[in-house]
Amino acid sequence: MxxxxxxxxxxxxxxxxxxxxxxxxxxxxxxxxxxxxxxxxxxxxxxxxxxxxxxxxxxxxxxxxxxxxxxxxxxxxxxxxxxxxxxxxxxxxxxxxxxxxxxxxxxxxxxxxxxxxxSRILYEDLGICELKNFIVEPLEGFRFAPHYGCHYLKPSEVYEEFDNPEAPVSLDELIMVTGAESVDYTTLKNCCGGGILGIDENVALKMSAKKLMELKDKGIDGLISICPFCSIMYEGNQKKIEKMENAEIGIPVFYYPQILGLALGIPPDELGFKLNRVKPKAFLEKLGA
Amino acid sequence: MAISLTKLDPNFKFQVASTPGGENITRCFACGTCSAGCPVREIDERYNPRKIIHMVLLGMKDEVLKSDFIWLCTSCYTCSERCPQDVGITDLMTALKNIAVQEGYVHPSYIEQIKALSSFDGLYEIADFDNKKREKFGLPKIQRKGEVLKEIMDRTGISRLAGGEK
CATH class of the missing domain: 1.20.1050.140 (Glutathione S-transferase Yfyf (Class Pi); Chain A, domain 2)
Structure with a gap:
């Protein structure tokens, strides 16, 4: 590859x-x-x-x-x-x-x-079965919510239907292969709103808030993102959203390769967790790092 | 908002249909699937794809092109995936924005983006500070000269929007 x-x-x-x-x-x-x-x-x-x-x-x-x-x-x-x-x-x-x-x-x-x-290369070229062979530190007991975002799967006609945007599974499977649980939730397919952050910040933040407000009571260890812009919305803007919603959210947002890396046995300090904006202190403690 | 018949432009829908992305606009039978699933509409009533399409079909050119709402599409493609008539609504919204730009209405945030792309060949400058940080984390240095995209945008004429050439 x-x-x-x-x-x-x-x-x-x-x-x-x-x-x-x-x-x-x-x-x-x-x-x-x-x-x-x-x-x-x-x-x-x-x-x-x-x-x-x-x-x-x-x-x-x-x-x-x-x-x-x-x-x-x-x-x-x-x-x-x-x-x-x-x-x-x-x-x-x-x-x-x-x-x-x-x-x-x-x-x-x-x-x-x-x-x-x-993520598609992991899912298609390597495949879940092959990826499983590389897992040495399974993330048992961890619960993550996947965020597919929009442009990873849509418009579907350009993606040769490698996954179904109305009922996607690829990121769930990629999370499960790490040994963690992939949590299902109502706002799974919501758009982060990032596309209009520069047009109308208030509307964009309200779009992100929908997902975070649902997830804050789900007892998850983190939201899993595969797009930098989705992460800016859910992680970079989480403080603003907390203020707007007058609520404590505190959900760490990880990039998928960060959690896969842990399961592959890569030490946490080599996976950039220091740069996560919502500090994953509790997560790293639970990991025993 | 009362519709003024004398201000309608019956050719507007054909102008849209001949713009890349707008080809299938006349297929719309106004079922409203787009608006029902739209995540922006859920937050803000100003944005309503079915209404925008209907306004185009009626010929309300000025109201559509001058409005803020055409810029509110996040291009999430939810409507496009679900439209039973394959109108291709996300691409249609792109076509409307492209026409608005040609007619002199461009949202200021895009002017800022064009300026950034002209200067950095990307949306953000990768300054020495960033490269030092990258180096610290074992990432390769990135040096973009900021000449390539300016030349492309000069050629297609969109540099003019940011006060550049043409």
């Missing part, structure tokens, strides 16, 4: 714990991640302004990976959906591909690579 690691904008600055843990986990399971210095933003932020510009940005990133003969591994779900969608469209529409390539000028994309989210 060899992929170009696409970090995107948010992970390398505001989600370093995600990156640290993902790289450590990759090393353990034999997933070779290659850094490509020339990658830029995926193109997602300008889609609302001009779809063509976002296509050009995405296509350039796809071409950089293709030139190295590599598929792309993403960590951010917004990057995943943008790159996956543009990849699918450009593979299927040769005419559009030529137009985009002409506009790109100095680089061209021929439609020969795949784009996959880190």
């Amino acid at each position: 060899k992929y170009a690691l696409f970090l995107g904008c948010t992970v390398p600055v505001r989600g370093m714990n995600y990156e640290i843990a993902a790289r450590k986990v990759a090393e353990r399971i034999g997933l070779h991640l290659v850094d490509v210095d020339e990658f830029t933003c995926c193109g997602f932020p300008v889609k609302a302004v001009d779809v063509e510009t976002s296509f050009l940005m995405a296509a350039r990133n796809l071409a950089l990976a293709e030139n190295r003969g590599l598929d792309i591994c993403t960590l951010c779900s917004a990057c995943t959906s943008t790159l996956t969608e543009v990849n699918k469209v450009l593979k299927e529409d040769e005419e559009l591909r030529e137009i985009i390539n002409e506009k790109l000028g100095n680089i061209r994309y021929n439609g020969n690579i795949e784009v996959k989210h880190f």
Whole structure:
């Protein structure tokens, strides 16, 4: 397994714990991640302004990976959906591909690579059964709530139906393989609201609050995120949400590779827990770390 | 809000239908599945996808393009997944935003994002401070020059929105 690691904008600055843990986990399971210095933003932020510009940005990133003969591994779900969608469209529409390539000028994309989210690579390329063989420190007695987020599975037509967005299971299974319990809850599929944080903060925070307010009484050890923007909403903004709702929430939010890393036997101090904004003191104590 | 017949633009729906993402707007039979499942609508009544689609079909161009509500879509795709007519509502909302930008209405938060992308090739600057922190945690240094995306945005003309070229 060899992929170009696409970090995107948010992970390398505001989600370093995600990156640290993902790289450590990759090393353990034999997933070779290659850094490509020339990658830029995926193109997602300008889609609302001009779809063509976002296509050009995405296509350039796809071409950089293709030139190295590599598929792309993403960590951010917004990057995943943008790159996956543009990849699918450009593979299927040769005419559009030529137009985009002409506009790109100095680089061209021929439609020969795949784009996959880190979690999807674990779930599909490696598989739950194989992943199980790597578990040495099962997280027995821990209860986590999965947060799939939106763009990891939607729009479903670009994801070859590797999971069902209306009744998803992949992240639940990835949590269960660590030995922990995956907790079901009513607001499982809720959107974090991150997409409109810059448009209307109040509405965005109220969207995140719905999930956190349900989960605060569920006795969970943490909410499991696979997208840096979802984490910003549920973790970075949790204090604001507590104030808005006049409630104590105090739910740690972990990136999936952080808890998988523990189960793989990687020491907690190598998995970036220091960078978690809602301090996971009780969790680390329970772990015996 | 009373509808003024003289202000309706009967061609607006065709303009939307010829914009990438808006192709299937005329398929809508107003069932309301989109609004029923919309997580933004649940919080704020200003955002109502069925109403927006109907306004477009009626030709209420100015009201749609000048409004705040088209910017409130989080693009979660819940409506798109459930729409029985495959209207592709999330992409339709993107098309409406793209048309609004062409007609001179752009939400200020996007201007800030374009400025950041022009300067850093990403939404955030990766400053020396960040690279030092990365190094401390054993992560490789990242150096983005901030030239690539500016050139792309100059070429497509969206740099002008941030006061850049064109």
